[in-house]
Amino acid sequence: MSTVLSDPSERPRAHEVERFREVVIRFAGDSGDGMQLTGSQFTTTSALVGNDLSTLPDFPAEIRAPAGTMAGVSAFQVRIADHDIHTPGDQPDVLVAMNPAALMKELGDLKPSGVLIVNVDEFNERNLAKAGYASNPLEDGSLAGYRLYPVELTTLTRRTLEGAPLDTKSKDRAKNVFALGMVYWMFSRPLEPTIGWLERKFARKPELAAANVQVLKTGFNFAETTEVFQVRYEVEPARLAPGVYRNVLGNTALALGLVAASRRSGLPLFLGAYPITPASSLLHELSGLKQFGVTTFQAEDEIAAVSAAIGASFGGALAVTASSGPGIALKAEAMNLAVMAELPLVVVDVQRGGPSTGLPTKTEQSDLLQVMFGRNGESPVPIVAASSPADCFDAALEAVRIALAHMVPVVLLSDGYLANGSEPWRLPEVGALPDLRVEFASNGHSGGASGNGHAFAPYRRNPETLARPWAVPGTAGLEHRIGGLEKEDVTGNVSYDPANHERMVQLRAEKVERVARGIPPTAVHGDPEGGDLLVVGWGSTAGAIEGAVRMAREEGLSVSRVHLRHLNPLPLDLGEVLGRFERVLVPEMNRGQLALLLRARYLIDVVGYPKVQGRPFFRSEILAKIRTLLGATR
Amino acid sequence: MSTVLSDPSERPRAHEVERFREVVIRFAGDSGDGMQLTGSQFTTTSALVGNDLSTLPDFPAEIRAPAGTMAGVSAFQVRIADHDIHTPGDQPDVLVAMNPAALMKELGDLKPSGVLIVNVDEFNERNLAKAGYASNPLEDGSLAGYRLYPVELTTLTRRTLEGAPLDTKSKDRAKNVFALGMVYWMFSRPLEPTIGWLERKFARKPELAAANVQVLKTGFNFAETTEVFQVRYEVEPARLAPGVYRNVLGNTALALGLVAASRRSGLPLFLGAYPITPASSLLHELSGLKQFGVTTFQAEDEIAAVSAAIGASFGGALAVTASSGPGIALKAEAMNLAVMAELPLVVVDVQRGGPSTGLPTKTEQSDLLQVMFGRNGESPVPIVAASSPADCFDAALEAVRIALAHMVPVVLLSDGYLANGSEPWRLPEVGALPDLRVEFASNGHSGGASGNGHAFAPYRRNPETLARPWAVPGTAGLEHRIGGLEKEDVTGNVSYDPANHERMVQLRAEKVERVARGIPPTAVHGDPEGGDLLVVGWGSTAGAIEGAVRMAREEGLSVSRVHLRHLNPLPLDLGEVLGRFERVLVPEMNRGQLALLLRARYLIDVVGYPKVQGRPFFRSEILAKIRTLLGATR
Amino acid sequence: MTAEAVTPALTAKDFATDQEVRWCPGCGDYAILKAVQSVFPELGIPRERFVVISGIGCSSRFPYYMETYGFHTIHGRAPAIASGLKVSRPELEVWVATGDGDALSIGGNHLIHALRRNVGLKILMFNNRIYGLTKGQYSPTSERGKRTASTPSGSVDNPFNPLALALGAGATFVARSVDIYLPHLKETLRRAAAHPGAAFVEIYQNCNIFNDRAFSYITDKENRESSVVYLEHGKPLVFGDKGARKGIRLAGLRPEAVPVGDGGVSPGELVVWDETDPQLAWLAAQLGPPDLPTPLGVLRAVPDLTYEQGVLAQIEDARRRQGDGSLDELLRRGDVWTVGEDGAISQGAAG
Amino acid sequence: MTAEAVTPALTAKDFATDQEVRWCPGCGDYAILKAVQSVFPELGIPRERFVVISGIGCSSRFPYYMETYGFHTIHGRAPAIASGLKVSRPELEVWVATGDGDALSIGGNHLIHALRRNVGLKILMFNNRIYGLTKGQYSPTSERGKRTASTPSGSVDNPFNPLALALGAGATFVARSVDIYLPHLKETLRRAAAHPGAAFVEIYQNCNIFNDRAFSYITDKENRESSVVYLEHGKPLVFGDKGARKGIRLAGLRPEAVPVGDGGVSPGELVVWDETDPQLAWLAAQLGPPDLPTPLGVLRAVPDLTYEQGVLAQIEDARRRQGDGSLDELLRRGDVWTVGEDGAISQGAAG
Numbered sequence A, B: 001m002s003t004v005l006s007d008p009s010e011r012p013r014a015h016e017v018e019r020f021r022e023v024v025i026r027f028a029g030d031s032g033d034g035m036q037l038t039g040s041q042f043t044t045t046s047a048l049v050g051n052d053l054s055t056l057p058d059f060p061a062e063i064r065a066p067a068g069t070m071a072g073v074s075a076f077q078v079r080i081a082d083h084d085i086h087t088p089g090d091q092p093d094v095l096v097a098m099n100p101a102a103l104m105k106e107l108g109d110l111k112p113s114g115v116l117i118v119n120v121d122e123f124n125e126r127n128l129a130k131a132g133y134a135s136n137p138l139e140d141g142s143l144a145g146y147r148l149y150p151v152e153l154t155t156l157t158r159r160t161l162e163g164a165p166l167d168t169k170s171k172d173r174a175k176n177v178f179a180l181g182m183v184y185w186m187f188s189r190p191l192e193p194t195i196g197w198l199e200r201k202f203a204r205k206p207e208l209a210a211a212n213v214q215v216l217k218t219g220f221n222f223a224e225t226t227e228v229f230q231v232r233y234e235v236e237p238a239r240l241a242p243g244v245y246r247n248v249l250g251n252t253a254l255a256l257g258l259v260a261a262s263r264r265s266g267l268p269l270f271l272g273a274y275p276i277t278p279a280s281s282l283l284h285e286l287s288g289l290k291q292f293g294v295t296t297f298q299a300e301d302e303i304a305a306v307s308a309a310i311g312a313s314f315g316g317a318l319a320v321t322a323s324s325g326p327g328i329a330l331k332a333e334a335m336n337l338a339v340m341a342e343l344p345l346v347v348v349d350v351q352r353g354g355p356s357t358g359l360p361t362k363t364e365q366s367d368l369l370q371v372m373f374g375r376n377g378e379s380p381v382p383i384v385a386a387s388s389p390a391d392c393f394d395a396a397l398e399a400v401r402i403a404l405a406h407m408v409p410v411v412l413l414s415d416g417y418l419a420n421g422s423e424p425w426r427l428p429e430v431g432a433l434p435d436l437r438v439e440f441a442s443n444g445h446s447g448g449a450s451g452n453g454h455a456f457a458p459y460r461r462n463p464e465t466l467a468r469p470w471a472v473p474g475t476a477g478l479e480h481r482i483g484g485l486e487k488e489d490v491t492g493n494v495s496y497d498p499a500n501h502e503r504m505v506q507l508r509a510e511k512v513e514r515v516a517r518g519i520p521p522t523a524v525h526g527d528p529e530g531g532d533l534l535v536v537g538w539g540s541t542a543g544a545i546e547g548a549v550r551m552a553r554e555e556g557l558s559v560s561r562v563h564l565r566h567l568n569p570l571p572l573d574l575g576e577v578l579g580r581f582e583r584v585l586v587p588e589m590n591r592g593q594l595a596l597l598l599r600a601r602y603l604i605d606v607v608g609y610p611k612v613q614g615r616p617f618f619r620s621e622i623l624a625k626i627r628t629l630l631g632a633t634r
Numbered sequence C, D: 001m002t003a004e005a006v007t008p009a010l011t012a013k014d015f016a017t018d019q020e021v022r023w024c025p026g027c028g029d030y031a032i033l034k035a036v037q038s039v040f041p042e043l044g045i046p047r048e049r050f051v052v053i054s055g056i057g058c059s060s061r062f063p064y065y066m067e068t069y070g071f072h073t074i075h076g077r078a079p080a081i082a083s084g085l086k087v088s089r090p091e092l093e094v095w096v097a098t099g100d101g102d103a104l105s106i107g108g109n110h111l112i113h114a115l116r117r118n119v120g121l122k123i124l125m126f127n128n129r130i131y132g133l134t135k136g137q138y139s140p141t142s143e144r145g146k147r148t149a150s151t152p153s154g155s156v157d158n159p160f161n162p163l164a165l166a167l168g169a170g171a172t173f174v175a176r177s178v179d180i181y182l183p184h185l186k187e188t189l190r191r192a193a194a195h196p197g198a199a200f201v202e203i204y205q206n207c208n209i210f211n212d213r214a215f216s217y218i219t220d221k222e223n224r225e226s227s228v229v230y231l232e233h234g235k236p237l238v239f240g241d242k243g244a245r246k247g248i249r250l251a252g253l254r255p256e257a258v259p260v261g262d263g264g265v266s267p268g269e270l271v272v273w274d275e276t277d278p279q280l281a282w283l284a285a286q287l288g289p290p291d292l293p294t295p296l297g298v299l300r301a302v303p304d305l306t307y308e309q310g311v312l313a314q315i316e317d318a319r320r321r322q323g324d325g326s327l328d329e330l331l332r333r334g335d336v337w338t339v340g341e342d343g344a345i346s347q348g349a350a351g
């Protein structure tokens, strides 16, 4: 393998080796089986050997559903490739099932004649019953269509650890590591990274570290020495652009983006948040970064969270609040105060399945219209969306840029799929990140005399951005009052004047429209000059759309794509771009929310492609849709 | 005058009499001057002599702004006509100004050479200064363009009450009654109704009653005997359809509609509310109707208000919650629970100027998109709008009908203009009101066995309406659990199944779409077969649009109108109707919210006509817009 | 509203649903479920009259496991939703199952207002001093300095004392018990059920995943006797292991633990518990470690008019005075006039 | 954050704005405004460091009339907004002006949490026992039976006792004064200003339009002496007119009014006020008509770590231990690898 990492196993002899451009592997087991750890270890190692990759965890909704039940199944899917990829893949080529429930729940997705590794030890009466199996699938031939590898994982693990200073319970917990070792062999992966990780993780419990390392190696050698697998897979490294990389989760990247924005703006970061799936980890991440001057305020509810952020913004902080659908609904009234007070604020919505409590652990894109319109009165706000786990970093910087430049609350849309999914991230040069410095109003400058005898005019605007001055408490001579009642233009005094109201409604709208001036022209991937079909996407559908469009083009179909970072305002040239194509397709994990905005704005009969199942699009689904639209049947 | 009411004044001799088809009168003064009472008395009396009419109050935002200031001006406009009218009129023909501030604030609206009655006693240095007058307009000739009648109202009132057992303060408070008496004479109105009202009002203070009656008569005779007015106006009764009438405010009609719905459905009415302008009077009205079994729950906030209503709905009550924009924003998350739980609920939004606290006492139509989209996830709800004060009664019945028939939360849109405006209302025959009876699920019936072993299937739907059964606590054998997590089709159990989620999202949407089957085809006023222009409106713009379209048609323009009661779902035939016209104009007191929905749905380039000034459209504005659109210049 | 089935004697099994219980193995919620399922049938109330309403949280999954009417609502709003139900259907037994985050964080306002209004709800707050469902953030009852997913360096704010907060809100019934003290918990539930107004019951509940052993200082065998004092109306406050019985005495307004039995102070000097005394209730709410035992039982139980009684009384009174309203008259209120076939106008509703 | 101007001695006039004050003539809010405007300059703090934050209500128009930084926010959220400001800018003097509806109805949860957290806010609650701005509906402090626009037959629920609620929430400073008792109100404001943590001040305020004379039982000349007792740290509780001085004594835990002076009980038997005693604070919160006088002054004042201090300390501590964070290192946390120009992959951040 073309990697400077040494491979512990001598190159295989006995086994034939198949080369693959990409492979999708899913680890599935009980929530207690450590599938998330197993998956992420395989991910890190694969990253280190240079594959491009993309991952997708699938947690159960319950904290700890009863062991052995369908509800308790936890899964982790990773796709590794020798080329640039953007999704965790549709169906797995390899499925590791740690118990009957996992098999029952996940088998449906496994590709025909896919590789299936099961822990036979768990396939007893009780577990089979819990999973709802009438007969044992390992025996009734129902798995004939797959390459089945039944392994006594538990037994083998126990045997490996005979005499180790651990109770059986702890020993059994290591069986996922045994499986991991086998899979490492299967894909010719080095063990060092995981060994190193185990030693770090169990630094305080050396006996546990030793045991796990031993089990890992035994699993590897077991696969090597026994004839259990006829075949070994190889996936060459992908040719990634030079640079320093790490594997990153969406919420981590988003948190880092906010910290970076704080550094680049010189403003202290304040997060007002109330825990909610799948946004909570933003609060967790940021609460651990106090050395960056980050303040995290776990409020009593979402209203207090956004309110506290507004207070911090009034005081001159880089204010952020984060939640998911139900919490965002609660923030609407206070967000509207920020709209009227014209204070910078970033509202992060990590979308999940709705309506109401809906599907907390599943993903969806169904809050677009909520954040666009869900406030009383005419209340426009800029909206930006992240399109991949790593992109959450850039999206956060862009949201902050707009908020500070225009003194306006900005909504940043992510979703559960991005939040918990991961991909390799090429680390940016800190120095190359956008300069977000702001200038507070100071006595004598900005605002200045408002003509009507007031010392300071809190609503005198920057002619370019229409931003009002940011005069923070503590600044002598700029004492002023703001609030939620309609403001008089320039002075900011309360005004009930009809003409003034219409003017202010106009100004707030125009200010948001002006944001479009600062965003780059629409990038068309494919045929910029136009063609039969344009696929327009936003948010986490990027990967699936990209893959589908590439494949369709390889099939010779005239299809291009546009992926929107800015959903409000839309790019100035978008209407013209759409006009260059015969048809426009908009795949969304909702019932057609962007489609509605495009139809209303451009009067183009865009074709919506809704998927509302709480899970991401498959590349194949979009490809199929493209084919039918273009009458390309195969 | 053709009325069986005797007119106390012998028919005038000395004065010439002008006949008018309609007249617009505005009473303006300090909030302490009782202008609202004066206006409503003139209204009632005019109603009793058979005029059609329409009124519009204009309160100051403050409870009691400083006397004599612009902020303290309170006004009441009434339009009386000998024909069917629907708006309080654009500009007044007659303005009564009780002090300089009132003159300063309202004069701008008075028609050229309009009648102007002012209380000279108030035009002193101090008051002129407070109102911002450099010189006295009564003397500097700046009122030359009007028919000015300066009257010493205060002096005359005091003189009238010389020796009456009242202190000067109380005496002065009667000056509005003196003015009213004069105006009664001016328009040849009978005094009895007001005399009767005064005697009822001051039943406990006979001396006050006597004094006011005396002042009223003196004012009347003063106008009669002095030569102060050269002219007297007459407005013949309108030919109203036979029936019993009363003058009604929008919020009163809405409250009555809810009580009627309660009676017709046989369900006890439960209102969960938190006070907010301009919705509070609904709470006030209903809290006084306990004999109708109405329960009003003044909650700690809007969230608790809608939540309590949801609890009552779960228990089988006719549940309603009412608020205005900011409060509706707060209700979003709980409304979404009602969407998921599929419980009937009516959410009344009496819209006001936004965003945020905005213009609490002003009117606007800017919550349409909020109630349409302002919830997380895919969360469709039916939306109906009232179009006139009296229509609030019918709109309430319709909202309840939909909620009960489809087991769904319904939004009922009104606004500040409807809430506080009034018009004559032809009382319906109670027996002729729609039958809204519902059948709760009972053991053995509806729902029934759900196939998967459950005793009762709370989500088994009525095939026609897609409504789920309403099984209320207390019903033996139908014990079941509902909640905000996604439901399994039919059983209502919690389900994370992707396909089920998509199906349920579909079903909830389809259920709302089905509402359209139950609504009448779109009524086109004008040329049903089509023409140059169709004006589409909703809500309180009805009157102004009706008037403008009628006038435009009289000018020979090919323009028709459609006024929408149902905003979601839209009538099944609407797209086809719009298609019959060259162009479509949508006047709205917002930046084009219905316009956006129509454009997205029908891909028609509708022309939006936004007015966001916190006050209603003038008929003349819409007429002008129609003319320009149709190139009819005059 | 609907005919009631004649109720055969019910058993705990009658209140169990067919739903698989999905709390973590070892969670204290199981014990609470068991207690409730065994107390409900004792109350001799038809099953269909029970409604269990919850918010969101592990504890709030409670309704799914109770074979009664149930509503798993949204986070923090259960007391408000339950109030609407109870006020419009006073004959129902409305129980609220909530958590420390659900009831005291997002739902704090609804809770204190439900208590203030004295709506006849039985509110069971499962206090595990943590956010369980969202995987372990600190809650308003977490002790200061608590290290959690959201407070890696420890929380900096003081927790609520739920009993003090309930008393401060004017609650008419306030009690505390512990998940695994089955007999005491059941007795406390019976008392709550018997109280006509709003009953607030704090139940210490162990979250063995995110806040294990939060209450071991009282639940561990060796501490049970010494660390808790049971509040029993009319009885002096005594506690402690056989050998070393102690009692609680007042030094001025300050409670202190003193030895009782031979050599100790006489029972006469000890505080005699009175669940109707507001001062005592407050005093008990302040008791607890390190110096004093944790009080369990009923801190306050005083009769008062319930909100729903007040509402009902006003409706009945209005009907008595004005007769059960005529819609026709209502519509015709105020000045009406009649337009005749001939267009003639007459005051009042002619004909 | 910004350079501070050297502050010349300020006067009340320096804190008045050019905005016309728009309360009803005779409104108690005028007196409160006067008191605040005269106390602020005494504090010797630069004007630009003051921030007045309010919700919505007549009382909440307060900021418009104070020449400081001000924020007239939304209904009920002032304590939350103020908390965010104070936590991120501890050097500011953050005052909250709110009403009984704003603070205790819609804003109840934010209030009790701000008090629990001990965020350094000075919260002035104008209690007129009514909703003024919305024209006279009953509020959570309206007495039961109150007839208002929204309760024509009288309210059926008990009001909150704001002092008891604040104590129940764990407030470190709780006080009460009256709009027109200027000297006492000013002294109370000074005490609140001096308290490092969250200070809750209930101010009885007359709404002469919708709830006139709500407090006449203490504000009327003839009642002033007899109906109120001033709480003064270290002094016995005595009250009443010259002739008939009375004191407050404890019968067990129950307070009672007893005659003092010649013939009366000796001062030694009376309750000596201690603003740090939780039991006394609770006791005082229960005092009031008909039998006992209304307590005015500071019920509770105890020092405690403030929330913002805790937050700041953790940030400084983190910086001390980890140096003020390097963004570059942060981004490179965890397993990183380097792809060379030649596509070769090496573990770690090479070069």
Ligand SMILES: Cc1ncc(C[n+]2csc(CCOP(=O)(O)OP(=O)(O)O)c2C)c(N)n1
Pocket (backbone or CB within 6 Å): A274, A275, A276, A277, A302, A326, A327, A330, A357, C056, C057, C058, C059, C060, C074, C075, C098, C099, C100, C101, C102, C103, C126, C128, C130, C131, C132, C133, C134, C139
């Ligand atoms: C509006 C809203 N905000 C946040 C959440 C996320 N959430 C669900 S339960 C919960 C707190 C759970 O803690 P607690 O009430 O103590 O219940 P426990 O799980 O500990 O029993 C939170 C924050 C939500 N579901 N809805």
Ligand SMILES: Cc1ncc(C[n+]2csc(CCOP(=O)(O)OP(=O)(O)O)c2C)c(N)n1
Pocket (backbone or CB within 6 Å): B274, B275, B276, B277, B302, B326, B327, B330, B357, D056, D057, D058, D059, D060, D075, D098, D099, D100, D101, D102, D103, D126, D128, D130, D131, D132, D133, D134, D139
């Ligand atoms: C979200 C929201 N709900 C309701 C209102 C209407 N509202 C404004 S002030 C107020 C209550 C005022 O009472 P209080 O707080 O006691 O202040 P006061 O006017 O008596 O000084 C209400 C209900 C609002 N502005 N916003």
Ligand code: SF4
Pocket (backbone or CB within 6 Å): A063, A064, C022, C023, C024, C026, C027, C028, C029, C058, C059, C128, C132, C133, C206, C207, C208, C209, C210
């Ligand atoms: S997380 Fe804690 S509270 Fe929730 S179910 Fe598990 S043990 Fe119980």
Ligand code: SF4
Pocket (backbone or CB within 6 Å): B063, B064, D022, D023, D024, D026, D027, D028, D029, D058, D059, D128, D132, D133, D206, D207, D208, D209, D210
């Ligand atoms: S309504 Fe009452 S509280 Fe409001 S300004 Fe007038 S007097 Fe003051």
Ligand SMILES: [Mg+2]
Pocket (backbone or CB within 6 Å): C099, C100, C101, C126, C127, C128, C129, C130, C131, C132, C139
């Ligand atoms: Mg908890």
Ligand SMILES: [Mg+2]
Pocket (backbone or CB within 6 Å): D057, D099, D100, D101, D126, D127, D128, D129, D130, D131, D132, D139
């Ligand atoms: Mg008030």
